[in-house]
Amino acid sequence: MVGEPTYPTEPVPRRRRRGVGVVIALVVVVVLAVGVVVADVSLRAYAQDRAASEIAASLPDTVDGDIDVTIDGFSFLQQYLSGTFDRVELDAPALTVSGVPVDAHVVATGVPTDLSKTVGTASATLTLSQDAVNSVVEVPGSATLTLDDQAVGYDGTISFLGLSIDYLVTASVSVTSDSVVLTPQKATLTAGSAVVDASDALDAVLDEKIPLCVASYLPQGVELADLTIEPGQATVVLRASDLSIDETSLSTLGVCP
Structure with missing residues (x-):
């Protein structure tokens, strides 16, 4: 009849097919992405x-x-x-x-x-x-190192004016490219029963700095x-x-x- 509306015959199915195609493409992309991630992790x-x-x-x-x-x-x-x-x-x-x-x-x-x-x-x-540190480094006089807060202590024996003198030294530490360097800060000397604070005379009884080479x-x-x-x-x-x-x-x- 004249004046009756006309309708498209297949609009909905086309949209459905297009929508299904998009979903399939997304699924393929996700599967490939997961596969790449799994392969990446495994490798x-x-x-x-x-x-x-x-x-x-x-x-x-x-x-x-x-x-x-x-x-x-x-x-x-x-x-x-x-x-x-x-x-x-x-x-x-x-x-x-x-x-x-x-x-x-x-x-x-x-x-x-x-x-x-x-x-x-x-x-x-x-x-x-x-x-472990004591098994690696050797302090002159066969001293043993004691590790403290950013400082080390070591004791040993030195010969001074023909006398055998025991010493206990506290030293700060620093490094060069191949050595650990001890810089004495305080020292106590013991000869027999006499104990002397030798902090003010460190230069006279001990080297100013003691490098301990670890390059080997x-x-x-x-x-x-x-x-x-x-x-x-x-x-x-x-x-x-x-x-x-x-x-x-x-x-x-x-x-x-």
Whole structure:
């Protein structure tokens, strides 16, 4: 009849098909995204375990202990394809170095996927007990170090004008690139039953500064950067640039004069 409205025949089904297509596309995108994330996580875990094994195999025979490796950064795949990991952390809370127990934490940046190449920068924080410190450093006179709050105490025996004199010294600590430096602050001298406060005469009876070289414990290219003393323990910070982490390089230690 004239004047009766006309209606489109298939508008609703088209909208439904278009809507279904959008939903399917979103599902595919989500599935792919989840797959990429799962692959990224799985590959990161595998790479961390593989790196831990290779690093452990590269350590000198004098170093023993388990190492955990964490590869930081958002996308493992992107870093891997670039050939360099932005930041890698190593934890070894029960490491021993030449029999000395050490709690070690290492942060490295610019770590190549090919471990035969050098690492951009590396910083290691090592925590040693008082006994461990005494097994590493030797104070003249075979003294024993006692660790206190940002200071050390040590005692021993010196010969002065033909007399054997026992001493007890409190010293502040600092570091150079290859040595821990003790600077005596207070001193007590004992000869027989006589006890003398020799703090005002330190220059006459002891060296002004006592460097304790530790280069022979460190791979070449690794330097001391900081030292914190707390009661019963010491925390050392080491740094290096362009460091090789193959077995030969890590086994080649520095030399003390």
